[in-house]
Amino acid sequence: MTLTVTDLSITRGGIPVLEGLSFSLKAGKALILRGPNGIGKTTLLRTLAGLQPPLEGKIEGAEDRIAYASHSDGLKPTLTVTENLTFWASVFGTNGIQTALDTFDLNELADRHSGNLSAGQKRRLGLARMLVTGRPIWMLDEPTVSLDKNAVQMFADAVRAHLGQGGSALIATHIDLGLDGEVLDVGPNKARPKPIDDFDGGFL
Amino acid sequence: MIALLLRDLKLAFRAGGGFGLGLAFFLIVTVMIPFAVGPQSSLLSTIAPGVLWLGALLACLLSLDRLLALDWEDGSLDLLATAPLPLESVVTIKALAHWLTTGLPLVLAAPFFGVLLNLPVPGFFWLVISLLIGTPAMSVIGTFGAALTVGLKRGGLLLSLLVLPLYVPTLIFGAEVARRGATGMEVQTPLLMLAGITAATIALLPFASATVLRINLR
Numbered sequence: 001m002t003l004t005v006t007d008l009s010i011t012r013g014g015i016p017v018l019e020g021l022s023f024s025l026k027a028g029k030a031l032i033l034r035g036p037n038g039i040g041k042t043t044l045l046r047t048l049a050g051l052q053p054p055l056e057g058k059i060e061g062a063e064d065r066i067a068y069a070s071h072s073d074g075l076k077p078t079l080t081v082t083e084n085l086t087f088w089a090s091v092f093g094t095n096g097i098q099t100a101l102d103t104f105d106l107n108e109l110a111d112r113h114s115g116n117l118s119a120g121q122k123r124r125l126g127l128a129r130m131l132v133t134g135r136p137i138w139m140l141d142e143p144t145v146s147l148d149k150n151a152v153q154m155f156a157d158a159v160r161a162h163l164g165q166g167g168s169a170l171i172a173t174h175i176d177l178g179l180d181g182e183v184l185d186v187g188p189n190k191a192r193p194k195p196i197d198d199f200d201g202g203f204l
Numbered sequence: 205m206i207a208l209l210l211r212d213l214k215l216a217f218r219a220g221g222g223f224g225l226g227l228a229f230f231l232i233v234t235v236m237i238p239f240a241v242g243p244q245s246s247l248l249s250t251i252a253p254g255v256l257w258l259g260a261l262l263a264c265l266l267s268l269d270r271l272l273a274l275d276w277e278d279g280s281l282d283l284l285a286t287a288p289l290p291l292e293s294v295v296t297i298k299a300l301a302h303w304l305t306t307g308l309p310l311v312l313a314a315p316f317f318g319v320l321l322n323l324p325v326p327g328f329f330w331l332v333i334s335l336l337i338g339t340p341a342m343s344v345i346g347t348f349g350a351a352l353t354v355g356l357k358r359g360g361l362l363l364s365l366l367v368l369p370l371y372v373p374t375l376i377f378g379a380e381v382a383r384r385g386a387t388g389m390e391v392q393t394p395l396l397m398l399a400g401i402t403a404a405t406i407a408l409l410p411f412a413s414a415t416v417l418r419i420n421l422r
Contacts, residue, residue: 049286052422068286072279078218079211090207091287129283 001061002026003137003168005048008057012043016055023184025137025168030159030181033172039186041172042071045139048170067092067135069143073126077115081106081125084114089132100131103158104151119146127155131162138162138169144177152177205293208284212301222270226263226306227313233259234317245322252321253331253382259317260310260335261375264342265367267306269360271298271350272417281354285421291414299340299347299410307339323386330385334398338378341402344409345370351413355420373401 002024009019017040025031033041047054049068075084085097101107104124109117114125123146130138138159144152156177159169163180171177216223237255238248275281284294314335315328323331349367353359380394 046282051282051285064288066286068283070279070282072277072282074275074278074280074283076211076215076278076280078215083211083214087207087211088283088287091284091289093288 001065001136003048003062003065003170004058004060006058006060008044008047008059009055010040010043010047010052011055012040017043018186019056021057021186025170027136027166027168028163030163030169030171030177030179032177032179032181032183033170033186034174034183035186041186042141044186045141045170045172046070049139062137065135066137066139067130067133068139068141069126069130070141071145073122073129075114075122075125078113080111080113081117082110084125085128085132088129092133092135094132094134097128097132100128103131103161104128104154120148120151123147124151124154127158131158136167138167138171140169140171140173142172142174144173144175205289205297208289208294208297209301212298213304216301216305222267223305224309226266227309229266230259230263230310230313230317233262234320237321248322249324249386252318252323253327253386254379255321256314256317256323256331257334257338257375257379257382260314260339261342261371263310264306264339264346265364265371267302268346268350268367269353269363271302271347272354273350273359276354281417281421285418291417292410295347295351295413295417296410298350299343299413302346303340303343307335307343311335311339326388327382327386330391331382334378334381334385334395337395337399337402338374341374341405342371344402344405345374348409348413348416351417351420354417374398377401 004024006022008021010017021044023031033044035041043052045068046052048059048062049066050062079087082097085100089095089097101110104127106125106128109121114122117125127143143155147155152175156179159171159177159179162169234256241247241251272281275284285291311332314331318328318331346367349363352366353363356362377394377398381391381398384391384394
């Protein structure tokens with residue numbers, strides 16, 4: 001099922017950041033979200049994930065199908081890598097975390113408390129969470145932060161495998177992951193405040 | 205839901221989880237009161253039900269600011285909000301975990317602390333019963349306060365100011381049950397009122413908590 005976004009306008013803290021955004025994300029495809037800092041990429045991902053309502057526009061095909069990875073990984077430092085992943089697997093009603101551990105090379109760290117991991121290892125664990133959700137659409141916000149070259153490759157392979165299984169991914173990133181997909185540049189859609197004259201006219 | 209409850213209990217019992225904090229505070233209050241008011245056993249007997257209830261209430265309050273704040277800071281709340289679990293269930297489970305790690309230990313420890321304050325013998329049973337019925341309301345109301353203030357820097361003080369007035373009915377009727385029980389009076393009326401408050405908060409507040417949490421997550 002395709003994720004379709006039509007004429008979407010979103011706000012951050014009450015200020016419009018993007019408007020009139022339309023795109024579709026088909027199964028098996030990735031969409032790379034690009035744009036300068038502060039343009040509203042995170043807000044767009046949060047809106048699509050259902051964390052905030054859009055100002056205007058329609059989002060179709062997103063209900064209970066999105067796995068979201070924000071800047072924070074939601075890891076508990078006093079739980080081990082296995083316990084963190086098992087928790088999210090239980091919450092999403094899936095079982096088996098072994099594939100996630102294998103994909104992100106976390107087997108050796110499985111019994112280590114996540115508070116003792118390096119930033120890159122934590123990020124890998126955060127990304128491994130996407131696999132245990134079992135959701136078809138991945139929304140990833142700057143997923144490669146703190147990752148070294150090998151880990152970036154590991155992540156790109158995981159996304160490729162996910163796309164190969166009919167999943168799709170919307171990724172806000174500034175680096176080239178070599179994925180099969182289009183680039184959505186959100187820069188030109190930045191909302192402009194309406195002229196004051198119009199506002200006065202509407203008010204009167 | 206069970207996974208979230210087990211995780212929260214595990215986190216509470218592990219290093220830095222805060223389990224025992226409320227209990228330690230309760231112990232400090234009950235140990236210090238006789239030093240402050242003097243060793244007259246008749247005076248201590250009179251004030252014991254109220255002091256024990258107030259101590260339990262403040263001990264409950266102590267751990268509220270961590271209830272949702274930690275999940276907010278590490279991003280878990282965002283991820284839970286996108287999970288198949290309704291937020292109403294999330295806040296209910298959070299309140300249950302808070303009660304199991306804070307309220308229930310206070311209920312179980314209250315008789316021992318009652319001895320320190322020379323609580324009359326008939327009062328022990330009613331103190332435990334009143335706390336057993338009243339503390340769940342404190343956890344549920346506290347979760348509502350935590351949901352209101354989540355995301356605010358140093359929201360702990362505001363949380364206390366918001367939650368304390370909501371605790372007052374529970375405190376009045378809970379302490380009244382314990383006081384009447386200790387003096388051998390009829391406890392039915394305050395007990396029913398206390399139970400009614402608890403039932404109403406458990407029935408209504410999770411919906412309010414989930415709604416304010418949804419707004420705060422935006």
